[in-house]
Amino acid sequence: MTAPLFLVFGLLLILSALMTILHRNPITSALFLVLSFCSLAGIYLLLRAEFLAMVQIIVYAGAIMVLFLFVIMYLNLKHDVETGVQIAVRRGVGWLLAITVGALVVALFQRQWAPGPVVGLTDATGNTEAIGKLLYSRYLFPFELTSIILLAAMIGVIVIGKGRQGGTIE
Amino acid sequence: MLEIWNDPTFQIGFWAVVKAGLILFIMLTLVSYLIYAERKICGHIQARTGPNRVGPLGLLQPAADVLKLFFKEEFIPAEANKVIFHLAPVLAVVPAIVVFAVIPWGPPPFLVADVNVGLLVFLAMSSIGVYAITLAGWSSNNKYALLGGLRSSAQMISYELAMGLSTIGVLLLAGSLSLVSIVEAQQKVWFVVFQPVAFVIFLITALAETNRAPFDLPEAEGELVAGFHTEYSSMKWALFFLGEYMNMLAICSIAVTLFLGGWLGPGPSYLGPLWFLAKLMVLIFVFIWIRWTYPRLRYDQLMNLGWKVLLPVSLANIVLTSIVIWWRTNG
Amino acid sequence: MSLPNDIPLAWALALSGLLFLIGVAGVLVRRNALIIFMAIELMLNAANLAFVAFARTLNSLDGQVFVFFVMTVAAAEVAVGLAIIVNLFRLRESVFVDEVNLLKE
Numbered sequence: 001m002t003a004p005l006f007l008v009f010g011l012l013l014i015l016s017a018l019m020t021i022l023h024r025n026p027i028t029s030a031l032f033l034v035l036s037f038c039s040l041a042g043i044y045l046l047l048r049a050e051f052l053a054m055v056q057i058i059v060y061a062g063a064i065m066v067l068f069l070f071v072i073m074y075l076n077l078k079h080d081v082e083t084g085v086q087i088a089v090r091r092g093v094g095w096l097l098a099i100t101v102g103a104l105v106v107a108l109f110q111r112q113w114a115p116g117p118v119v120g121l122t123d124a125t126g127n128t129e130a131i132g133k134l135l136y137s138r139y140l141f142p143f144e145l146t147s148i149i150l151l152a153a154m155i156g157v158i159v160i161g162k163g164r165q166g167g168t169i170e
Numbered sequence: 171m172l173e174i175w176n177d178p179t180f181q182i183g184f185w186a187v188v189k190a191g192l193i194l195f196i197m198l199t200l201v202s203y204l205i206y207a208e209r210k211i212c213g214h215i216q217a218r219t220g221p222n223r224v225g226p227l228g229l230l231q232p233a234a235d236v237l238k239l240f241f242k243e244e245f246i247p248a249e250a251n252k253v254i255f256h257l258a259p260v261l262a263v264v265p266a267i268v269v270f271a272v273i274p275w276g277p278p279p280f281l282v283a284d285v286n287v288g289l290l291v292f293l294a295m296s297s298i299g300v301y302a303i304t305l306a307g308w309s310s311n312n313k314y315a316l317l318g319g320l321r322s323s324a325q326m327i328s329y330e331l332a333m334g335l336s337t338i339g340v341l342l343l344a345g346s347l348s349l350v351s352i353v354e355a356q357q358k359v360w361f362v363v364f365q366p367v368a369f370v371i372f373l374i375t376a377l378a379e380t381n382r383a384p385f386d387l388p389e390a391e392g393e394l395v396a397g398f399h400t401e402y403s404s405m406k407w408a409l410f411f412l413g414e415y416m417n418m419l420a421i422c423s424i425a426v427t428l429f430l431g432g433w434l435g436p437g438p439s440y441l442g443p444l445w446f447l448a449k450l451m452v453l454i455f456v457f458i459w460i461r462w463t464y465p466r467l468r469y470d471q472l473m474n475l476g477w478k479v480l481l482p483v484s485l486a487n488i489v490l491t492s493i494v495i496w497w498r499t500n501g
Numbered sequence: 502m503s504l505p506n507d508i509p510l511a512w513a514l515a516l517s518g519l520l521f522l523i524g525v526a527g528v529l530v531r532r533n534a535l536i537i538f539m540a541i542e543l544m545l546n547a548a549n550l551a552f553v554a555f556a557r558t559l560n561s562l563d564g565q566v567f568v569f570f571v572m573t574v575a576a577a578e579v580a581v582g583l584a585i586i587v588n589l590f591r592l593r594e595s596v597f598v599d600e601v602n603l604l605k606e
Contacts (some may be wrong), residue, residue, distance in 0.1 A: 001534055002508055002606060003508065003545065006512065006513075010512075012525050013516065013520065014516070014519060014520070014523070017520055017523045017524075017543055018523060019529030020527070020536075020540070020543065021523060021524075021526060021530065021531060021536065021540055021543075023543050024528070026249070026533060026535055026536060027254065027308075028253075028254075028506075029536055029539060030539065031254070031257075033539050033542065033543070034301070036543070036546075037546070040546055040549075043513075043516070043550065044550075044553055046508060047508060047553050047554060047556075047557045048284065048557060049291070049553045049556065049557070049565050049568075050287045051347075051552060051565070052549075052565055052569070053287075054291060054293070054566055055290070055569070056286050056292050056549075057291065057294035057296050057574065058293055058294045059298065059572050059573075059576055060293065060542075060546070060572065060575075060591070061294075061296025061297065061298065062298060062300065062577055063327075063576065064299070064542070064575070066300055066323065066327065067579060067580065067583060068535065068579070068583070069304060069305075069585065070299075070304075070320075070323075071535065071565045071583045071587060072535060073304075073308055073316075073320075074587070075534070075587070075590050075596060077533070077596065078606050089529075090530045091577065093526050093530050094526070094530075095256065097522055097525075097526045099524075100522055101518075101519060103534055104515065104518045104519070104522070105515055105523050106345060108514060108515050109511055109513050109515075110586055112512075116305065127286060127287070127565075128286070128287060128347050129346075130562050131562055131565055131566060131569070131591070132534070134562055134563065134566050135566055135569070138325055138563075139570075142570055144345075145520035146451035146570055146573045146574070149524060149573065149577050150573065150576070152577070152578075153578075153580050153581050154580075156580075156584070157580045157581055157584040158579050160581070160584040160585060160588055161395070161584045161587060161588070163588070163591065
């Protein structure tokens with residue numbers, strides 16, 4: 001049951017990622033990226049990472065992409081125009097990509113993957129609670145550090161975004 | 171053919187789809203009578219009768235409204251981005267409907283799915299709801315619509331924070347993100363008694379999230395023409411309208427689940443859905459009452475309220491709740 | 502009830518690798534700084550998918566905690582990067598990376 005769902009979500013993910021990088025209009029690219037994030041969230045659900053799936057939608061699709069959309073609207077970007085050189089570059093990169101993908105797929109499926117430890121499917125504690133326990137015990141220091149990263153990012157954005165009038169410090 | 175029926179996964183999926191269809195049908199009927207209720211209550215608050223011509227007591231008014239909207243001519247602005255213009259109303263309705271998949275109407279057979287991160291599903295869907303209005307405003311190629319869209323998305327993003335934080339108090343008390351566990355943790359006392367501040371904050375942010383007065387600046391008739399849905403007519407406008415009321419129903423259902431004890435009430439457990447509906451109707455009445463009582467907030471007042479008042483108060487609520495819980499379990 | 506682990510590790514890794522390569526192609530081919538940024542986000546998500554797939558196979562939640570941190574850092578990075586792009590646009594009136602060549606020669 002999960003395998004066909006994985007194929008559907010995977011196909012949706014690949015197609016929307018391709019449309020993201022290939023489409024001319026930046027807004028449509030952004031919307032396809034939102035679609036790819038949502039299908040990735042579906043794949044996380046299939047891989048039993050429910051908390052991450054929802055956080056993916058809340059953070060990536062719901063906040064980061066809204067930021068992208070605001071910037072695209074603010075800059076009022078129109079369709080991209082491509083010169084001849086760029087089309088040639090695109091074709092070259094496309095072939096390179098295809099060969100690399102082929103090599104990757106062959107390498108992955110030819111190898112014998114060890115089955116790994118038997119997955120004990122006891123979900124006595126829910127997914128969120130287990131992640132919370134890890135976050136606050138083993139990964140406490142990185143957790144506090146991420147709060148500092150976010151604070152630095154907030155201050156940085158305000159200073160950069162303000163421009164010349166108020167932002168420079170003498 | 172019969173073998174697939176015995177597969178337990180298929181059974182779960184099949185009954186989930188049936189229940190989802192049933193809930194969708196009930197919600198659509200509720201929404202159409204919600205529109206009628208709003209106009210009647212608005213009328214009585216304004217010392218007049220409200221619709222009473224179409225059918226007995228005006229009860230067929232929603233049908234008349236839908237028929238009118240169906241037959242209206244549909245305008246699409248010339249320079250509008252066609253695909254996104256058509257997509258935005260759909261994006262307004264779908265997240266609101268998805269929330270109903272995780273809301274428990276009653277003890278276990280009365281819900282579609284008990285996801286163990288149910289509360290986060292609701293927050294995720296309200297994050298996606300921002301796109302509908304932003305895209306609607308932008309794709310209409312109209313400066314009033316764009317302004318309305320941008321104002322509304324800024325408002326929704328700001329109040330989303332306070333809403334999420336106000337639900338954390340409930341999360342601390344219940345110990346789980348699953349909505350069924352949260353309701354079952356309220357068997358003795360409803361959480362509104364333990365978290366009154368969080369309840370008030372949740373209601374205020376719910377008003378802001380659904381763009382209802384006094385936070386309806388984005389659709390301010392008289393100020394921004396019609397805000398982000400200026401260029402929408404006929405069935406697309408009807409979809410936005412539907413989305414707004416569905417959103418209201420979804421958020422009120424979540425408020426009932428988190429704070430007012432969900433399906434809990436005296437009597438046998440199979441009466442659960444009736445209690446749920448009753449509490450839902452009370453909250454919806456409060457929403458409608460607030461709309462026709464308070465004047466609209468100005469944009470800077472709105473932003474001030476969201477960032478400078480609601481956010482610190484909900485943070486203080488979390489800290490206080492954690493201290494009290496720790497003291498009671500360890501003190 | 503728990504569903505069995507039907508998704509072989511090889512499939513999830515293949516998907517992650519493919520997504521990463523699409524991101525790389527996006528960075529190499531496109532000239533618009535915002536699209537390049539989106540391709541970088543695709544690469545980050547491909548890494549996240551690999552983390553989650555391994556967390557599932559090895560039955561350890563450390564992978565999921567790492568994804569949590571990657572998402573946080575990606576959010577901070579996007580905010581700062583977009584602020585820089587907006588500033589660049591104010592200066593050069595263009596977001597195409599070909600035209601940002603003031604320091605050349």
